[in-house]
Amino acid sequence: MEFMIYEKKGSIAQITINRPKALNAFNSQMLDELTEALALAEQDPEIRCVILTAAGERVFTAGGDIKEEVQLNEETAKAFSRRGKKMILSILNHRVPVICAVRGYALGGGMEMILAADFTIAASDAKIGIPTIKLGGIPGWGSTILLPKTVGASRAKELLYTGRSLSAEEAKELGVVEFVVEPDELMKKAFELADVITDMAPLAVENMKRSINTAMSIGLSESLDTETGIFASCFATEDHLEATTAFLEKRGHGEYKRK
Secondary structure (H helix, E strand, O other): OOOEEEEEEOOEEEEEEOOHHHOOOEOHHHHHHHHHHHHHHHHOOOOOEEEEEEOOOOEEEOOEOHHHHOOOOHHHHHHHHHHHHHHHHHHHOOOOOEEEEEOOEEEOHHHHHHHHOOEEEEEOOOEEEOOHHHHOOOOOOOHHHHHHHHHOHHHHHHHHHHOOEEEHHHHHHOOOOOEEEOHHHHHHHHHHHHHHHHOOOHHHHHHHHHHHHHHHOOOHHHHHHHHHHHHHHHOOOHHHHHHHHHHHOOOOOOOOOOO
């Protein structure tokens, strides 16, 4: 794997997103690599907990790689969305608990990873949000389903319609993250929590997760399919092309034409 670092530390798997020069933004290769790394932990019976983190201090991940996304059309956007959802579902439905340890910006797919994880520990400097609306589209990796389940429909709409980011403390107040610590305490807290989990009866933990997820996932598959179709349809619009081009050119967007 080029962009993921997989480390086995006793009964804990630590997976580090490692593309800091590109703000850890996810292209298709990275999505596949993270899915592969999660599968390694899934298939190892000695692993009882996974910690997901990222290289660098500024960004957990900027989400999808806009340089790849701007080249997508409606059909290839569906494939990209499904690839992202496969990664997200690999977190959500993982055999063991998954902890996100987040420092800096966690945007777009980064927030979707947080929503799919069992727990998230955020450094006090974390900024968490889904600014996809500013690129003329909707998020494509599950947040239109997972965010309302977490914060309620009205608050989810406010966050998704405006694209604003949450501070670590506001994210904690809304239940998006469970713990906020100083940046130099982030990994210590993540391993402390993982150590508590791995000390429990492993089958009981796995069965607990499966039971909770089953109750929370009624209608999930159908909703994710609907989101994929709407996400892809945005790539056929002039407004989406203008918004993403303006972002890459670091300029304000032109007038939206509702086309």
